[in-house]
Amino acid sequence: MVESFAWLIPVLPLIGFLINGLGNKNIPKSLVGILGSATVLGAFIISLMIFFQVKADPSHGPFIVTLFDWFSVGTMKIAFSFQIDALSSIMLLIITGIGFLIHLYSIGYMHDDEDYARYFAYLNLFVFFMLLLVLGANYLIMFIGWEGVGLCSYLLIGFWFKNTEYASAAKKAFIMNRIGDLGFLIAMFMIFSTFGTLNYTEVFSQASTFSVGNGTLLTITLLLFVGAMGKSAQLPLYTWLPDAMAGPTPVSALIHAATMVTAGIYMIARSNILYALSPVSLAVVAGIGLATAIFAASIALTQNDIKKVLAYSTVSQLGYMFLGLGVGAFTGAFFHVLTHAFFKALLFLGAGSVIHAMSGEQDIRKMGGLKKHLPITYWTMLMGTIAISGIPPFSGFFSKDEILGHAFAISPTIWAIGVAGALMTAFYMFRMFYLTFHGEFRGTEKQLHHLHESPITITLPLIILAILSVVGGFVGVPEVLGGSHELGEFLAPVFAASASLVPHHHTPEMVEYILMLSSVIGVTISIGFAYYTYVSKKVVPAPDSVMREGMSKASYNKFYVDEIYDAVFKRPLDALSQVCYKVVDNAFIDGIVEGFGQLTRWSAGQVRLLQNGNVGSYLFMMVAGIILILVLNLLIF
């Protein structure tokens, strides 16, 4: 049976990590890259075999593979075990598949970096933890992966740690994630005290006997969602993700777009039954998701750093996924995880290719006209940009449409807000695209001279991802468009228990057509507007020195959220730290102790047992103590 090889999937990248990590600079560069990529490719091949096995026999329940007993305390027994089912098998394919392409890309992209081996070691370690996250058969194994990917994210954001700003961005990411992790941790304690186990299968089968609206489940799901907010960068814990762009661009593609940041969606999809039983939590998830989708999109409108645009776009798209989960479109949300992984990885890698060609420049105001210099990058990024904008038949259209369709069934207002966000998405994406590739070149003479298309290890992943971004949506074509939604069918067993609990409003076919059509028309107009502004009128966003006003200023400055957090949390805590240290510890408590000390010295001096020093007062106290005891003893008896 293939599932008995499942342990190899995370172990292969772990081996890559150990060899590249321990061997470090003693291994030849060419071997480092090959080793790093090959281990992930190996994991991909096994994942593919596992996927086909799961697909071949949909009636078979989840495969549970137990490796060893990790620890036990009291009634809590935690096994190091994996669960293989439809959900995890698709995640495996995304992680190892896109992971492999990004490793391949990195061979070229990171070639001139002196810490090449360290880079590949970290990247392999990330893949290892990410695989643990999705393979775990209980919440604690998921938590290992959860915190482990956070570590790798920290290490890779701060990969160029000489730069203090990058190191700070890394630290910020780790700490913000930890805030979420505390929620996850307490949720686990609560799950254990409620169900007596952390194993998914047992938790979910017991949960189905709970009534809708149960208070405990409500608390558990909300706490889990706090964890998801940290990892998947939702309001109010999103500010680390834009800063995370400090890391190498392939890292942004793999960790901060395609895989790690979708862990929150995976977690909720995995726990779908718990959420289905907690309508309030679903509403919260939908609300936060929608708010994040709009908020982040409105910041992306005015950003000029190509990676920052994509980062805010990722935050926004993650918001859509949570919106999907919140309105009960579990499949749709997961579908968007899949398509987003294709097109956002593509866009980041494309951006990397651009940055590479531009000798490190990331400001789109200083680009322009790159189309003829970077034809492959241009065409592939165009595919990605169309896909994210939601133009049929590109992949993003189907997944976003499924989410918005469900949202409409719950409330047309939510749908309308969601579509408004989609219009913004199309605008800021094409704004970025046009400013980068069209018009005149606005960079320096030196950069122009250096401009070149990237090597094959970079363009090949772009081409593959571009193809996937175009056709990837066909696995989930809805019935109304004549499809059979294979993805939905494949995932059905995972969401079976909650399917009956989530309200299914039937939307008439006619309405569905109108919804699709109106959003497509809106997006097209939005793109047209971007074209008019940035290609026809050749508008270039103003330099930083220009004073902006009103909403534009607020958006440009990211609504001052970082500054607010600084003023509300960081500075007061640091001030409190000094007060506790200087006033409470050093002045108050020590003051009392010094008083005691002087008293001892004084009495030691009075009694003159010994001239001075520690031993004297020590003996004094001993004797005094014994006398005291004898006296007490007399009194008691």
Added chain:
Amino acid sequence: MTQPGLLTVFLILLPLVASLTLSLVKGEQVKKLALVFSLAELAIGLFAWSKFDAADARAQFLYDTNWVASLGIHFAVGMDGISMLLVLLTVVLVPLIILSSFKNEFKKPNALYALILFMQAGLIGVFTSLDAFLFYVSWEAALIPIYFICAIWGGEDRIRITFKFFVYTIFGSLFMLLGIIYLYFMTPDHSFSLLSFYQVSLSPTAQSWLFWCFFLAFAIKMPIFPFHTWQPDTYTTAPTAGTMLLSGIMLKMGIYGVMRWLLPVLPMGVLEWGNTAMILSVIGIVYASIIAFTQKDTKRLIAYSSIAHVGLISAGVFALNVQGMQGAMIQMVSHGINVVGLFFVIEIIYQRTKTRETFNLGGIANEAPVLATCFMIIMLGAVALPLTNGFIGEFMLLNGVFNYNILLSAIAGLTIIFGAVYMLRMYQKVMLGEVNNVTAGFTDLFASEKAVLFIICALVIVIGVYPKPILSVSEVAVNNLLEVIKLRMQ
């Protein structure tokens, strides 16, 4: 073995003999000799572990003989799983601590190493005594050497600080002695034996008073807020070997004392005041973490972080459930390993740069990648990343506190956020960024430094990935202890 109890006696006697020998030896060989003695002690400890029956809750390797017959004082020692684990911690850490001091130049090194080994005898005595008088004697025997270590080999302002430390601990010890003597008179057979102490039945009022007699001594030793202000000063001023002994092993005397001599002896006192102790412990976690945020002296920063960590361990113990108690056991081991590692890293940096202030440092990772990696691994253990030793303990401890009170566990859980804040801040300021003129040309680890740090890093990961061997040592004894406490609470 016909007399298995001799093993425990051996564990106490060997460091005593070693101490005596070292005090007579002169010259450079003293470091190596001390290391050899501590390794012999390690070998005996490991041998005891191999012979230890973890399924038996009772004390093993018992040795009991009359000491002062007229007063009912026995030399009674033995180890159950709880003792065994702490003895193991002691015998593993002492050689590491000795090895870590190889690059230091001390005046009168023979006296220093003699004191360290004398202290080890005291520590083993504390962890194995089954007689309250012997326990008290060992307690003091462990304390006196460290006073001298701090006062003679310490840094700036050492006399004033040692005096403060001394006043604090003597104050605690005095009350404990008072409590022990009172309990002695209350035992039916006028004995100091632990088992006799378990038989004593006292009024809840008397137990409440006695609770504070013992708790003060233990709380000062750990230390628990607000009895902690000796600790940052002492840890900062003491020579690093002394700081390691204090933080790695000695503070566990306080927790061990609570488990062995407080909870089962004074259950009614615990019912009355356990909650207060719990709340103080949890306050300490948050309070010390917040202070650690802005510490500039890295040694002082780790000292405060240690208060936070030990606060969580104490909270787990007072939660009085198996998760908290077992969590405390494994965390005592992990904390000991990690804190020794952290103090060593700081010592290494200090030796090369002559500074411990974060604002002077920076960029060391560029010059010393091996040190940077070791420091990172130990730091991850300290911030309790899963698959490091710190996680298992922290997870169980927080779970234990959760089972006691949900709100308290949420507050105590802040440690996972705050710990990341102060640790990562420190790491960034010391290791990351560009090198400056203080850190330029920083040499990476020497062989003896590598030996210590590699062993510590290996322990961080091995215990984190496979904690079962550690957990199983104390599991049965902890369950038994909890049963005794529960029984005596009724």
